Amino acid sequence: MKLPIYLDSHATTRTDPRVLQAMTPYFTDYFGNAASRNHSFGWEAEEGTEKARKQIADLIGATPKEIVFTSGATESNNLALKGIAEMYAERGNHIITQVTEHKAVLDTCKRLEKEGVRVTYLPVQQNGLIDLDQLRDAITDKTILISIMYANNEIGVVQPMAEIGKIAKEKGILFHSDAVQAVGKIPVNVIADGIDILSLTAHKLYGPKGIGALYVRRRNPRVQITAQIDGGGHERGMRSGTLNVPGIVGLGAACEICAQEMPEESKRHAFLRDKLKDKFLNALDEVYVNGTMEHHLPHNLNISFNYVEGESLLMGINDIAVSSGSACTSATLEPSYVLKALGAGDDLAHSSIRFGIGRFNTEEEIDYVGNKVIDVVVKLRELSPLYEMAKEGIDLSKVVWAAH
Amino acid sequence: MAYSNKVIDHYENPRNVGSLDKSSKDVGTGMVGAPECGDVMKLQVKVNPETGVIEDAKFKTFGCGSAIASSSLATEWLKGKTVDQALEIKNTDIVSELALPPVKIHCSVLAEDAIKAAITDYKHKQGAVVAQPEAVAVH
Numbered sequence: 001m002k003l004p005i006y007l008d009s010h011a012t013t014r015t016d017p018r019v020l021q022a023m024t025p026y027f028t029d030y031f032g033n034a035a036s037r038n039h040s041f042g043w044e045a046e047e048g049t050e051k052a053r054k055q056i057a058d059l060i061g062a063t064p065k066e067i068v069f070t071s072g073a074t075e076s077n078n079l080a081l082k083g084i085a086e087m088y089a090e091r092g093n094h095i096i097t098q099v100t101e102h103k104a105v106l107d108t109c110k111r112l113e114k115e116g117v118r119v120t121y122l123p124v125q126q127n128g129l130i131d132l133d134q135l136r137d138a139i140t141d142k143t144i145l146i147s148i149m150y151a152n153n154e155i156g157v158v159q160p161m162a163e164i165g166k167i168a169k170e171k172g173i174l175f176h177s178d179a180v181q182a183v184g185k186i187p188v189n190v191i192a193d194g195i196d197i198l199s200l201t202a203h204k205l206y207g208p209k210g211i212g213a214l215y216v217r218r219r220n221p222r223v224q225i226t227a228q229i230d231g232g233g234h235e236r237g238m239r240s241g242t243l244n245v246p247g248i249v250g251l252g253a254a255c256e257i258c259a260q261e262m263p264e265e266s267k268r269h270a271f272l273r274d275k276l277k278d279k280f281l282n283a284l285d286e287v288y289v290n291g292t293m294e295h296h297l298p299h300n301l302n303i304s305f306n307y308v309e310g311e312s313l314l315m316g317i318n319d320i321a322v323s324s325g326s327a328c329t330s331a332t333l334e335p336s337y338v339l340k341a342l343g344a345g346d347d348l349a350h351s352s353i354r355f356g357i358g359r360f361n362t363e364e365e366i367d368y369v370g371n372k373v374i375d376v377v378v379k380l381r382e383l384s385p386l387y388e389m390a391k392e393g394i395d396l397s398k399v400v401w402a403a404h
Numbered sequence: 405m406a407y408s409n410k411v412i413d414h415y416e417n418p419r420n421v422g423s424l425d426k427s428s429k430d431v432g433t434g435m436v437g438a439p440e441c442g443d444v445m446k447l448q449v450k451v452n453p454e455t456g457v458i459e460d461a462k463f464k465t466f467g468c469g470s471a472i473a474s475s476s477l478a479t480e481w482l483k484g485k486t487v488d489q490a491l492e493i494k495n496t497d498i499v500s501e502l503a504l505p506p507v508k509i510h511c512s513v514l515a516e517d518a519i520k521a522a523i524t525d526y527k528h529k530q531g532a533v534v535a536q537p538e539a540v541a542v543h
Contacts, residue, residue, distance in 0.1 A: 309442055311468040315407070315415055326442060326468070335442065346440035383421055383472060385446035385464040386439055401438030402521070 003319040005365045009204075009299060009358035010153045010181060011323065015250070016206040016359065022253035023208065026246040034243040035234060045245045052252025059255040060179075060198065061189035062215050068235045069248055072212035073180040074104040076199035079214055079239065080176045081108045083225030084145050084197070085117050088174070092142035098122040098130050100338045101149050105178055109147075118142070124341050127292035128157035136167060145174045150182035150198075154325065154338040154354055155291030156300025158186065165194020174223060180204050180212075184258030185297055186266060190215060196223050202247065206359055207254030211247030214239075261359075269357045270298035272366045276355060277301050279370040284377055286390070290339060290352060299357040302339075304348040305373075307387035308380045313353060316376035320369050325352035347386075347396075407469055408503035414473035419480050422462040424448040432526025434518040443467035443511065445475045447518035449482055449490070451526050456486045463518075470508040474498050474515035487523050 006014070026048055034049045036042025053064035070076045085095065097109055099121045109119045120138045122130050130148065146168050151158045161177065168175035176197040182188050183198075184205030190198055201212035216238065217223045231240025258265075280287050286306035302325075305313065310326030325336030326349070335349035353373070357366070381387040386396060407415070423446075424431045431450050437443040444467065450460040461479035465472045477498055482490050498504070498512035 307466060309467050309471075311442075312415070312472060315412075315469040346442075350439070350442040383418060383464055384466045385435065385444055386466045388423065388446075388464060396439060401440075401444070402436050402517075 001362070001364050001368065004321055005319065005361070005369060006321045007355050007357060007361065007365075007369060008321045008323055009356035010156075010354065011356070012203045012209065013206045013358050014360055015203075015208050016254060016257060018257060019207050019250045019253045023246045023250040026249050030245070032245075034245055035232065045243075048245055048249045048252075049243055052248045052255075055252035055256040055259075056200075056213055057215075059188070059259045060183060060200070060215060061191050063218070065236075066215050066218050068214045068216055068238045069243055069251075070212045070214055070239055071210055071244075072203070073102075073178060073199045073201035076201070076212050076214040077102070077104040077178055078108050079225065079228050080197045080199060081105065081112060081145070081147060082228050083238070084174060084176070084223075085112050085115075086226035087224050088144040092140075092144040094118045094120070094140055094142040095145045095147060096120045096122065096135065096138050096143060097147040098124060098149075099341045100124050100128065100152055100154075101147070102153055102178055102180075105147055105149070126342055126344070127294075128152060128155050128290070128342060129159060129292065129295065130164075132160065132163055132167065135164065139167075139171055139173065143171070143173050145176060147176040147178070150177045150179035150188065151186070151297050151300075152291065152338060153181050154323075154336060155302045155342070156181070156297040157291040158182065158295040158297060160295070161193040161195065168196075169194050174221075181297060181300075184255060184262065185269075185299060187262070190217070196221070197225075202251035202254055205254050205258050208247050208250045211244050211251050213251065265359065266298040272357050272361065272363060273299060273301050273355070275363070276357075276366050276370050277303065280305075280374065283374045286387075288344070288348060290342060290344065290348075301355040301357075302352060303355070304339075304344070304352040305377045306348065306351055307384045307390060308351050308377050310350055310352055312380055313351075313373070313376055316380065317369075317372050320372065322356075323354045325349045325354070410477075410502050411469055411473040411504070414476040414502070415469045418463075418472060418476045420460075420462050420476065420483075421464065423464065424450050424460065424462050429453075429529050430526075432522040432524070432529065434521025434523075434525060436517045436521055437467070437514055439466065443471050443514055445471065445514050445518040447475060447478060447515075447522045449487075449522045449526060451487060453530060456488070458482050458485050458487065458490060467511065467514075468508070470502065470504055471511040471514060473502050474504075474511045475518060477501060478515045478519055482519065487526065490519055490523055493519055 030044040032041025032045040034045040183200040196217040198215040203209040288304045290302040310324030339349035461482040463475040495512035495516040
């Protein structure tokens with residue numbers, strides 16, 4: 001077993017060697033511009049991108065012509081929200097999203113609000129899921145778009161996509177989903193889920209960084225999007241710019257591998273995740289799993305070790321790469337807004353660790369991580385005045401703290 | 405974030421972890437911070453009432469590595485000092501000793517506050533015992 005151990009697959013994943021192998025000829029041999037129509041270099045490059053379009057479409061139940069290549073999910077989300085708001089401005093100016101979206105959606109919505117678009121940010125329940133009645137109630141005759149992420153990047157909960165898609169369809173509202181954490185990990189089908197626009201990226205599914213896609217439905221309804229980057233009119237006019245051919249080939253190859261391996265891979269990940277979770281729950285008291293486990297990504301575990309501050313825990317497990325919701329690890333010095341949205345209290349957000357299991361993790365690694373984390377939590381609890389007070393039976397929520 | 409070797413040393417080998425009897429008249433307890441802010445420090449001093457010298461100091465901290473190191477260092481520095489000398493410890497001394505980066509300065513401030521709170525508590529208790537008007541010399 002090699003250290004450090006990478007367990008942060010919601011942040012990014014290692015490029016699968018098979019993906020890299022598929023990409024390399026497109027740097028040196030088939031280096032043409034996919035838009036060059038009059039020579040074989042261009043045709044070869046285009047062949048690569050069109051194969052990839054099909055591989056991606058097949059993974060999400062779409063057709064190849066519905067795939068628009070972008071630089072990644074941040075661009076896809078920007079293009080979806082801004083492009084829809086602009087294109088459908090005459091129909092309405094109201095967008096519904098939720099508070100636990102990725103910043104690429106939330107900050108895009110903030111920008112749109114400055115431009116006169118009205119945005120409703122639905123709260124989430126304590127289990128991390130939106131309340132469908134609240135969604136229904138938020139819809140007005142001005143609502144043009146519902147944007148709800150497929151699965152959350154911090155707590156791994158999977159939103160009720162098909163139900164949301166049904167509501168959107170009934171009301172004639174477009175439905176966009178940031179699906180970067182779900183695609184390639186759990187079955188995603190834009191027809192069954194009723195999704196009209198979907199963002200995905202390669203580097204979360206063992207492909208390269210810098211390449212992503214936006215699925216834009218062509219039928220029933222035919223979705224139109226105003227381009228946000230002007231230029232040569234690539235990608236059916238929705239996203240200009242010379243195609244990143246090696247990246248696209250890599251994204252396609254990554255999607256195909258995920259499609260083939262998902263049934264076994266998701267089972268293996270869920271087994272490792274549950275092993276880790278059960279190990280913590282059996283060895284330690286005051287451990288809380290964040291986000292419902294009933295609707296959950298198989299490779300995600302977000303857990304709060306009460307009375308232990310997240311950054312100090314990370315410091316003790318510095319041969320393991322994970323993330324914490326602790327303020328100390330973030331640039332803003334604010335604890336995770338996703339965990340705060342669950343209403344569990346800031347103290348549990350400060351004590352949270354996110355484990356993201358990936359394709360290259362082994363059971364041996366998971367066992368090592370489990371033991372190491374438990375050792376450090378026990379040590380830090382001996383240091384924790386909060387743990388001591390809790391053991392003395394003091395209700396910490398009733399203490400008046402001399403806060404700064 | 406890269407930690408200084410001294411922070412890592414205090415994190416890995418924290419000095420004077422533990423608790424003193426908070427009901428004892430010779431013990432002053434300071435508890436500062438709040439769980440929702442991600443930092444809580446409890447610092448205790450045991451003072452010889454005859455000499456005013458701090459004979460023992462203990463801490464427990466919920467917080468990041470720098471907060472743990474700041475309070476661990478504070479207990480080291482407190483031992484052997486008189487209560488008045490202890491009040492002269494400044495957060496900037498902790499910052500330079502541990503080479504804390506700007507985002508971690510609040511950890512040192514918290515440690516200074518914890519020292520002051522512990523000594524204030526001790527003086528309160530002493531004041532009560534000898535029935536003197538409290539806080540004469542403190543604030």
